[in-house]
Amino acid sequence: xxxxxxxxxxxxxxxxxxxxxxxxxxxxxxxxxxxxxxxxxxxxxxxxxxxxxxxxxxxxxxxxxxxxxxxxxxxxxxxxxxxxxxxxxxxxxxxxxxxxxxxxxxxxxxxxxxxxxxxxxxxxxxxxxxxxxxxxxxxxxxxxxxxxxxxxxxxxxxxxxxxxxxxxxxxxxxxxxxxxxxxxxxxxxxxxxxxxxxxxxxxxxxxxxxxxxxxx
Numbered sequence: 522x523x524x525x526x527x528x529x530x531x532x533x534x535x536x537x538x539x540x541x542x543x544x545x546x547x548x549x550x551x552x553x554x555x556x557x558x559x560x561x562x563x564x565x566x567x568x569x570x571x572x573x574x575x576x577x578x579x580x581x582x583x584x585x586x587x588x589x590x591x592x593x594x595x596x597x598x599x600x601x602x603x604x605x606x607x608x609x610x611x612x613x614x615x616x617x618x619x620x621x622x623x624x625x626x627x628x629x630x631x632x633x634x635x636x637x638x639x640x641x642x643x644x645x646x647x648x649x650x651x652x653x654x655x656x657x658x659x660x661x662x663x664x665x666x667x668x669x670x671x672x673x674x675x676x677x678x679x680x681x682x683x684x685x686x687x688x689x690x691x692x693x694x695x696x697x698x699x700x701x702x703x704x705x706x707x708x709x710x711x712x713x714x715x716x717x718x719x720x721x722x723x724x725x726x727x728x729x730x731x732x733x734x735x736x737x
Contacts, residue, residue, distance in 0.1 A: 613724035661686035
């Protein structure tokens with residue numbers, strides 16, 4: 522009987538080890554396929570619904586917006602109350618409610634917030650873990666948890682992404698920060714390589730706006 526339990530324990534450990542190895546291999550393949558898709562494009566545009574959840578106050582807010590992301594570290598993020606733009610060197614944040622524009626040097630950590638690192642350099646910045654598989658409208662979706670390899674280079678503890686099988690399109694993304702606050706992007710539409718002018722990654726302060734330049 523004792524031998525039976527020893528063999529059973531060994532068998533269970535082997536199954537767990539094999540399953541864990543398979544999950545690592547699977548998430549590696551998924552990430553590679555996602556990476557291959559987005560590395561072929563120069564520009565991505567997405568419309569989204571943003572949901573903010575604040576842990577301490579238990580408050581949730583929602584806003585709709587659009588984002589343009591370039592593989593050369595440029596992006597434009599627009600919602601009803603703010604516009605955030607980076608041309609890779611300069612960073613602008615326009616608060617429409619306060620009528621104020623902040624100007625600063627672009628930083629690598631800002632790319633983390635706006636999906637640049639995730640879309641174009643996943644394996645360089647994150648360690649992936651396959652959390653679950655599910656189906657939506659008969660389409661398989663993978664839930665993957667991405668943990669920054671260097672915590673000091675990120676505003677977030679981890680990121681969860683939901684990706685459609687075969688098409689490798691994003692369904693949603695959730696960022697969780699060090700205070701357990703969440704920012705969720707529910708992707709409503711994605712366009713690859715849309716036709717836009719270069720000025721989309723530049724920003725001119727509206728007339729009458731207060732401009733605060735932080736580039737010392």
